Structure formats: C-alpha cells, structure tokens
Amino acid sequence: MNRASRLEGFGFIAPLLVLMVVAFNAPIVYMLGLAFWEKGRGFTLEHYEGLLEAPVYLRVLGNTMRIALIATIANIIIGYPLAHWMRGLGSRGRMIALALVVLPFWVSILVRTYAWIVVLGNGGIVNRALQWSGLTDAPVSFLYNELGVTIGMANVLLPFLVLPLFAAMIRIDDRLLQAAASLGAPPRTIFWKVYFPLTLPALAAGALLVFILCLGFYVTPAILGGGRVPMISNLLDTLINQIPRWEQASAISTILLIVTLVIFAAYRRLDRKASGT
C-alpha cells in the first residue's frame, strides 16, 4: 500500500515528463553549457568577460531595463484606474469590460503590434486628429523610436496587469469600506488607508510580471522600433541568426534567465500573499 501510494498517479505525468526533459530541459542545459564551456579547456568565464568589454552589450542592457521600467509604470498608471473602475460597475458592465480586456489578450501579439503602425503612422488616426485639432502642423513621429516601442509594449502587456488586479479588487469586502466610512473616514482616507493597501500585493505582483515579460520582449521592439531601438531579445537574434556567435548569445541568455527567475520568485511570493493562500 505504502509503496503503491508513493508512485500513485505518476504514470499520468510520465509521458509529458519524458518530453519535457528531452525537448525543453536538455536544450536549456545545453545552452547553459555553451555559456560556460570552451572546447578542450573546460569551465570558463571568458564569454562573460567579452560581454563586459564590449560597451554595446551594456548599452543594450541599460536600454532594455529603461524601456521595461517605463512600460511597466505606464501599465500601472493606465491599468490601476481601469481595474478600479471595473470593480464599481454593475455585473453587466463588468462582463462587457472584462470581455474587452480578455479579447485583446488572445489576439496575436503580431496583430496588436501591427495595429499600432496603422494607428500611429503619419497618415494614421492619431496624427490626423493632432493636425486637425491644430496641436501640430507636421505629423509627429511615433513609430521607429522608443516612444512607439513603449506604447506598443504597454498595450500588449496591459491585460497581464489588469486581470489579476481586478480579481484581487473584487475580493475586497465592501463591508470593510463601509465600516471605515461609518467611523467617519472621508473617501480619500478610505482609499489610501484601507483599499489601496489591500490591492498593493496584487499590484506589485502584476507589475513584476509585466516587467519580466518586457525584459524578454522580441516582436514589438523589432517591428515598432524598426531596428533603431535595440533590446536584449533583438541583440540575441542578431547573435544567433546574423553573426553567429552562439557562446556570446548563450552567455547573455543565461543572464536574462537568471534575472527572470529571481524576479519570478519575488512575484510568486507576492502573488501568494495577494491571493491569500
């Protein structure tokens, strides 16, 4: 009995486990190996020394961090009021708003990124509106620069922040807020002293998730940046597909992987706190 229960259910996961180990874990380990090994000499850190010596790598890294941070902040500024507003809607309004957040989430990233070319281009609706209202005479260039990349990334990642935040907000008991009001707290105090602190773990978790996803973003910077806004992923693409330097690419991937896993561990802690388990 004891022996059987120790293995019970293992058969169900065995096929997937085999596939994962062969086709996912092994390639990742092989990539880590390339980052730290040199043929005939064994363990080496020379690929990392190479990274430190070339200023271009550090510049791309700094660039990526900055764009990821700005896109995350933009997400918070747009996403928090949206989720908060959705919480106050009736059940019908909530369903509609939720559908409008979930739908873009499932539409191809490529399509959502491309849509911004249509909207932000020189003849696009935003520039038309700006010129018609007399705010500018010439078209504003939103595309193929950091602004366009940041707008596109904020847009693509917004559902990742709004959905968990909204889920955490609707779990907050209205009676708690009513109790604060009946004790004489003005709405502003209730919001900042009661409501906001209760949503903070979910907000922080969502923001970390968005930040992680920004760090590895590939499609949006490639299209909306037009090659002028290099981020880590696009650098990796160059090192694999254009000037093959696999060891260098593996070394950068390893750094990105470690940074991601560390932030993800923080995210997990916050997420557990936010969902109260």
Place this chain on the structure above:
Amino acid sequence: MTGGSVWTRRGLAAMGIFGLVFLTVPLVIVIPMSFSSARALTFPPPSLSLRWYETFFGDPRWMEAMWTSTFVAAISSVAALILGGLAAYGLRRGTFKGRDWAEGNFMAPLIVPTIIVAIALYLGLAKVGLLGSLVGLVVAHTLLNVPLVMMVLGVAIREFDQRIEQVAWSLGASWSYTMRKVVLPNLAPSVFAAWIFAFIGSFDEVIVTSFIAGKYETVPKKMFNELVLEVNPTITAVATLLIAFTVLALAAVAFVLGRAGKLKETVV
C-alpha cells in the same frame, strides 16, 4: 467605495474608459483599413475594396503558410491537450513525491522568456539535426502550449468531486472506463476550452517558429518577416482575418463554458 464626489467618479470613469479604448481601438481601426482601396495606410480609407483579401487568398505562399500553420496547430494542440491533460490529472489526484517540482517544470515554458526557449531549442535542434523540421516545430509548439492546457484543466479537475470517481471504481469500473464515462464527460467544456486556447497559442506563435522553422513558413512568421521589411497592406487583411478567427474561437469557448456554468472561474 462608491462614495467620493461626482468629479472623482467622473474622473475615474474617464480613466477607465481611456484604458479600454487604449486596449481595443487599435484592433477596431485595423478592420476598416483592411477594406481600403489605397496602398497608403491613411485613415479613414479613401474608398472600399477587397483587393488586399484577393492578394492574400491569391498568393500561393500565403496559402502554403496558412496550411503549415493549421497543420502544426492541429497536431500540437491535440498533443498538448492529451499530455497536459493527463499530467494535470496526475498532479491533482496523484500522491507521488515531487509533484510541485514536476508542475514547476511543466509550467516553465510560460515563465522562461520565449526568446530564451527559442535560442535553447535552436541550439538543441541544430545539435541533433532537426533544425528546420516539422517534427521540431510540432514538439516545440506542444511544449509551449502545455502550460495553458494545464492551467485550464488543473482548475477544472480540482473543482470536480473526486468522490464521483471513487464511486465508479468501487462499483467495479476499470480505470479507462471511469476516464471515458465519468471524468471526461464532466470535464468536456473545459477540455474544449483548453484545446481552443492551445490551438490559438500555436497558430499565433511567432518567436520560436521564426528561430527554428527553417524553410517552413507559418502565417505569423511570414507576417513578421514582411513587417520588419516594409508595411504591406496585405498584412491588414491577414490581421483582420486573425482577429475574426480569435473572436469566433473565444465566442465558442464562452458559449460552451457559459452553458456549463463555468465561464467565471475560467476567465478570472
């Protein structure tokens, strides 16, 4: 919380609506643009035509990409559904050690940046000589969609009362009979949702595919390659078709889950 001045509430509503507009307007704008008769992306379109759809459907390369995408999505979504479904069941019902570890491993493709998965698979497949093969592509898409399947089915299995299965066993039903006649019929709406999600996930995948597909073109890969080079209005028609496809697929999921009363728990 509904308190606060009229202006606070109006300000909040304005910000909320801005958020929704920011999310949805780009998609809404693409649709009329795809019926434009002009080559330049000017809004509103000067006059309407179907020329970009004719270009798309008349181009054998796009049609071949469509076929490859459908083929890879069909096989990999079913593989992800079977492997991920069995694993989700084993993880929820099993008592073996290391379940957390196994689950973390299965969910990893969702957490590890896709660009890293793409590079690792590129290097690994190059090593075993499967770079640019359909087999490599299908396996990669399967791995990437397993987490989606496991998230949807994991919830459904946890909500399904285990005692119902135990009753079937205690009445002498075999394992496979219990699966077919008790577990699957009860989970059918969630299985359908998981399959659709996996299919969309594979059909839209672009990063890993661009790295490992070699000479094979899928719709997103071809779209990406064209977009990096130049803005071609045919893409607007492709984008509209992909939006329509996603809306229809999600409507089907919402309908099936809604009928089973499971919509809310799967969405939020």
